[in-house]
Amino acid sequence: MQTVNTDVLIIGAGIIGASTAYFLSKQGLQVLLCDAGQSGTKASGVNFGGVRRQGRPLSQMPLAARSHQLWGQLSELIGIDGEYIRCGHLKIAFNGQDMERLQEYNRSVASCGLDLQWLDAGQVYSRYPWLSTDIAGASLCPADGHANPRVVSPALSWAAQQAGTRLMEHCRITGSRYDGRYFRSETADHQHIQSRFVVNTAGAWAGEIAAMFGESVPLTEIYPQMGVTEPLPPIMNVVLGVQGGGIYARQVARGNIVFGGSRALSLATGYARPSHQSVSMLLTRLAGLIPGIAHANVIRFWSGVEGATPDLNPYLGPSRKTPGLFHGFGYSGAGFQVGLASGEVLAQLIATGNSHIPIEDFRIDRFTADSGKL
Ligand SMILES: Cc1cc2nc3c(=O)[nH]c(=O)nc-3n(C[C@H](O)[C@H](O)[C@H](O)COP(=O)(O)OP(=O)(O)OC[C@H]3O[C@@H](n4cnc5c(N)ncnc54)[C@H](O)[C@@H]3O)c2cc1C
Incomplete structure (x- = not known):
């Protein structure tokens, strides 16, 4: 039986785990990044690709603002441009009530540097006549x-490896415990x-890792429905x-329009597929929004x-029970x-x-009775 020694074990090589690995390796720590499958192929590799701050709650603004800066350096970070384009995000109101909600949101984030511009119906038509x-x-x-x-997501794992991270794919962590000095973790193939340190970035499956340390949290699975023309x-x-x-929709340089909305279907935990109902609903909405297509x-x-949390904020930060354990999951579709x-x-x-970013709102124990928030 082989024992691998490392400073930091990161469980899950989606965008959160790969990014953690990248920054830790840059600081000279020894990092082992494990994924049950292939890096960047779960939520991080199949998402809509929206890189937006607009619409996020105030509590996420400092995190989103720092990410915005990092996205601006993407080519230097991962070695490719990742097809990242800052073309703007337009959030539409169809009626007076939606307009009020949207304008109220805009006022609430006025100091966050989003430079939001309000467009009335006439301005929308003249700028976007295809709507x-x-x-x-x-x-x-x-x-x-x-x-x-x-x-972007697999390239981030690649960049982490260039910085010194050891990536182990098809390596599922099946158990982990802290003996007071070290974490001792096992893989499905008995390593x-x-x-x-352990970092739990196992996405929708991260609740199982947290539970290994007696830190069970509310986390449900969601399955956003996507399509492409x-x-x-x-x-x-x-x-x-x-x-x-x-x-929601975006057009890529090759001409395809990627779109999403509503929810797909799950036939088994951890697995999702499109449903007839969500597909027809999405197509109707897309044609209504952009009649020309x-x-x-x-x-x-x-x-x-x-993985989604009750308040749609992630669990980001230290464990409240085990020193040296950190969590980053529950991003709730964003x-x-x-x-x-x-x-x-x-x-x-x-x-x-x-952390140079305020993360108090993302505490892992915020839903437990003694945290004072329930
Ligand atoms: C269809 C869809 C559309 C979305 N659209 C957007 C969008 O437009 N904009 C936006 O900001 N966000 C969007 N999101 C959300 C975003 O994709 C996720 O929040 C983000 O990718 C989460 O990253 P992650 O690294 O936590 O999870 P994942 O990418 O799911 O990575 C977790 C990894 O952990 C591994 N793992 C699990 N258990 C174990 C274990 N026991 N041992 C080892 N490895 C394990 C998995 O194999 C997986 O690779 C969308 C999500 C989906 C599903």
Whole structure:
């Protein structure tokens, strides 16, 4: 039986784990990044690719702002541009009530540096004549954008390896405990790992890891429904979202329009597939929003598995029970944009004991009776 020694064991090589590995390795720590499958192929590799700050709660703004800076350095971080484009994110209101909610949100984040611009119906039509004529108004966040998750997330693991991380794929952690000095973890193929720190970034499956340390938390699975059209002539020059959700869309340089909204179906825990109901609902909404593409062919539908928390904020920071254990999961359908900064925060916590970003709202024990929040 083999024992692998390392400073830090990171469980889960999605964008959160890979980013943590990258920043830790840059600081000279010995890092072992394990994934039950292949790095960057779960939620981090199949998501919509929205890189937006607009719409996030105030509590996430410092994290999102730091991530925004890091996304601006993406090519230097991962060696490729990841198809990252800052084309703007337009959030649409269809009626007066939605407009009020959107404008109230805009006021609440006025000091967060999003530079939100309010567009009335006339301004929306003149700027985006390809949109539905039913729109009451919209909020534009000019520096938000989109990227290709299929290349960004695996490339981040690659960048972490270049910085010194050891990546072990097809390596499922089946048990982990702290003996007061070291963490002792086992893999499905009977390897033993001894480490000074453990980082739990196992995505929708991270609740199982937290439970190994007696730190059970509310976490449910969600399955966002996605689709993509055939390549079309350039029409969209902004990423679309809608107040209240239901549909979002972006067009990539090759011409395909990627879209999402509603929820897919799960036939087994940890697995999701498109459902007839969500597919037809999405197609109707897409054609209503962008009438000019109503007859486009859709070439693929898919979904992914994501862990969601009751308040839709992640669990990010130290364990409240086990010294040396850190958590970063529960991103509730919005962890791609904040993934880079989340990894940086986790690396800082391990290297220095502090985070330069406020993370109090993301405490893992915030839903337990003695945290004072229930
Ligand atoms: C369809 C979809 C659309 C989305 N759209 C957006 C979007 O537009 N913008 C946005 O910001 N966010 C979006 N999200 C959310 C975002 O993708 C996630 O929040 C983010 O990718 C979470 O990253 P992660 O590293 O925590 O999880 P994952 O990418 O799921 O990585 C977790 C990894 O842990 C591994 N693992 C699990 N258990 C073990 C174990 N026991 N041992 C070892 N490894 C283990 C898994 O194999 C997996 O690779 C979307 C999510 C989905 C599913």
